Amino acid sequence: DIQMTQSPSSLSASVGGRVSVTCRASQDISNSLAWYQQTPGKAPKLLVYAASRLESGVPSRFSGSGSGTDFTLTINSLQPEDFASYYCQQYYSTPETFGQGTKLEIK
Amino acid sequence: QGRLVQSGAEVKKPGASVKVSCKASGYTFTRHYMHWIRQAPGQGLEWMGIINLSGGATSYAQKFQDRLSMTRDTSASTVYMELSSLKSEDTAVYYCARKNNAFDIWGQGTKVTVSS
Numbered sequence: 652d653i654q655m656t657q658s659p660s661s662l663s664a665s666v667g668g669r670v671s672v673t674c675r676a677s678q679d680i681s682n683s684l685a686w687y688q689q690t691p692g693k694a695p696k697l698l699v700y701a702a703s704r705l706e707s708g709v710p711s712r713f714s715g716s717g718s719g720t721d722f723t724l725t726i727n728s729l730q731p732e733d734f735a736s737y738y739c740q741q742y743y744s745t746p747e748t749f750g751q752g753t754k755l756e757i758k
Numbered sequence: 759q760g761r762l763v764q765s766g767a768e769v770k771k772p773g774a775s776v777k778v779s780c781k782a783s784g785y786t787f788t789r790h791y792m793h794w795i796r797q798a799p800g801q802g803l804e805w806m807g808i809i810n811l812s813g814g815a816t817s818y819a820q821k822f823q824d825r826l827s828m829t830r831d832t833s834a835s836t837v838y839m840e841l842s843s844l845k846s847e848d849t850a851v852y853y854c855a856r857k858n859n860a861f862d863i864w865g866q867g868t869k870v871t872v873s874s
Contacts, residue, residue, distance in 0.1 A: 749803040
């Protein structure tokens with residue numbers, strides 16, 4: 652199985668600020684990497700697929716980068732609705748594994 | 759655009775089985791694979807398995823191999839996930855999710871509580 656190591660597990664930031672979350676795969680997954688946002692009590696929402704492609708309707712302040720084993724999700728100009736949990740996921744091979752998650756809190 | 763609507767919350771005793779449904783609408787049902795993912799309280803996301811909605815072939819995560827079954831009813835655009843021999847550790851929210859590159863559409867989740 653491919654292991655996905657996500658960091659940090661939590662971070663705090665201010666409205667208007669910028670944050671980055673990283674995800675490392677235990678083997679080369681090319682660009683088969685997605686990022687999801689989840690708020691309490693809700694299903695995850697797709698933000699980015701193919702490592703850097705923004706899902707339709709997702710604000711441009713979200714961006715993804717990387718390929719191979721190292722990936723980054725960056726959020727610019729943080730808005731109040733961005734404070735949530737974020738997960739990376741590889742879909743290069745089954746089982747399709749997720750990172751442990753990153754909880755973004757307001758400073 | 760598409761929508762997935764899941765069945766309601768369930769409470770089961772250890773050793774019992776649970777069957778959760780996921781009804782799709784707004785897109786061609788058989789065009790995409792469906793996956794099931796679960797989330798234990800306060801925990802992360804765990805992939806359980808996949809079903810090919812066209813042919814019905816399935817693939818399950820190793821830990822669920824002997825007690826998980828996924829089926830579909832193409833006439834009703836509905837997918838089913840049945841988990842047997844339930845344990846307290848199976849208490850979680852279960853999600854169906856459409857695969858289109860990544861998981862672009864998710865059901866609202868079904869809370870399954872396993873308690874004696």
